[in-house]
Amino acid sequence: MDLIADHISHRFGALDVLDDVSFAVGGGEVVAIVGPSGCGKSTLLQILGGLLQPAGGQARLRGHPPTDSLNPLTFVFQDFALLPWATAEENVAFPLLHARISPPERRALVADALRRTGLSDFRNAYPKQLSGGMRQRVGIARAL
Ligand SMILES: Nc1ncnc2c1ncn2[C@@H]1O[C@H](COP(=O)(O)OP(=O)(O)O)[C@@H](O)[C@H]1O
Ligand SMILES: [Mg+2]
Numbered sequence: 001m002d003l004i005a006d007h008i009s010h011r012f013g014a015l016d017v018l019d020d021v022s023f024a025v026g027g028g029e030v031v032a033i034v035g036p037s038g039c040g041k042s043t044l045l046q047i048l049g050g051l052l053q054p055a056g057g058q059a060r061l062r063g064h065p066p067t068d069s070l071n072p073l074t075f076v077f078q079d080f081a082l083l084p085w086a087t088a089e090e091n092v093a094f095p096l097l098h099a100r101i102s103p104p105e106r107r108a109l110v111a112d113a114l115r116r117t118g119l120s121d122f123r124n125a126y127p128k129q130l131s132g133g134m135r136q137r138v139g140i141a142r143a144l
Contacts, residue, residue, distance in 0.1 A: 001027050001072060002062040003048060009056035010043055017043050020057070027063070042078065049075045070099050074143035080135045082127040082142075089114065089123035092141045113141040 003025040010018040017040040025031050033041050046052035048059045050073065065072035074095075082091050093110045101109070114120050117137040127135050 001065050003073075004060050004062055005044070005048060005057070006060060007057035008044065008047055008054045008059065010040075010047065010052070010054045018047075018054070022057075024062075045075075049073060051075070070101070071095065076136070076139045076143045080127070080139050082135060082138055084127050087124050087126055088119055088130065088138045088141075091127070091138050095142060110141075113144040116144060117141040 005021050005023050008018055008021045009016075021044060023031075033044060035041055043052065047054045050059065061072055083094065086094065089110055092113050093106060096106045096109060099106070111120070111123075114123050117140050119134065119137055119141060122130060122134065127138070130138065
C-alpha cells in the first residue's frame, strides 16, 4: 500500500504553509520529513493522516492494506493526545473498541503493544503518573 501526497497546498489565513507538495511513500518505505520549526511538517502530517482538510490537493492511499491490518493509517501525536481519565491500557485499547475483534483478541493485542513498548508494568497507570517519554510510548503502543 502506498501513501500519496497529491499536489497538497494549505494556508492559515494569509499564511501560505504548504505549496503544491507531491510525493509517494511505498509499502515498507520509511520517510522522514525534515525542516525548521514552523515550516509546515505537522500541518502536512495532519493532512496525510486525514485530520485536516487541505486547501488544495489531496492525500490518498493506493493499493490495499496488509490483510492483518486493523487500520491502514495510524498516528503518533507530538503532544501525546492521551485520554487523561484512562489508564495506559485503556488508552491503547481505545482505537480497538469499535474494531471487529473479540474482547479476548483485543486484550491480547493491547498486551502485546504494551509489552513491545516496555509498558506492561505500567498498564494501570494514568498519563499524569507517567514520564513524558513513557506517555509517548503509550501513544506509540496505541498506534501499534
Ligand atoms: N491551526 C493553526 N492556525 C493558524 N496557524 C497555524 C495553525 N497550525 C499551524 N499554523 C502555522 O503554520 C505554520 C506551520 O506550522 P506547523 O505545521 O505546526 O510547523 P512544524 O510542524 O513544521 O513546526 C506555522 O507558522 C504555524 O504558526
Ligand atoms: Mg510540528
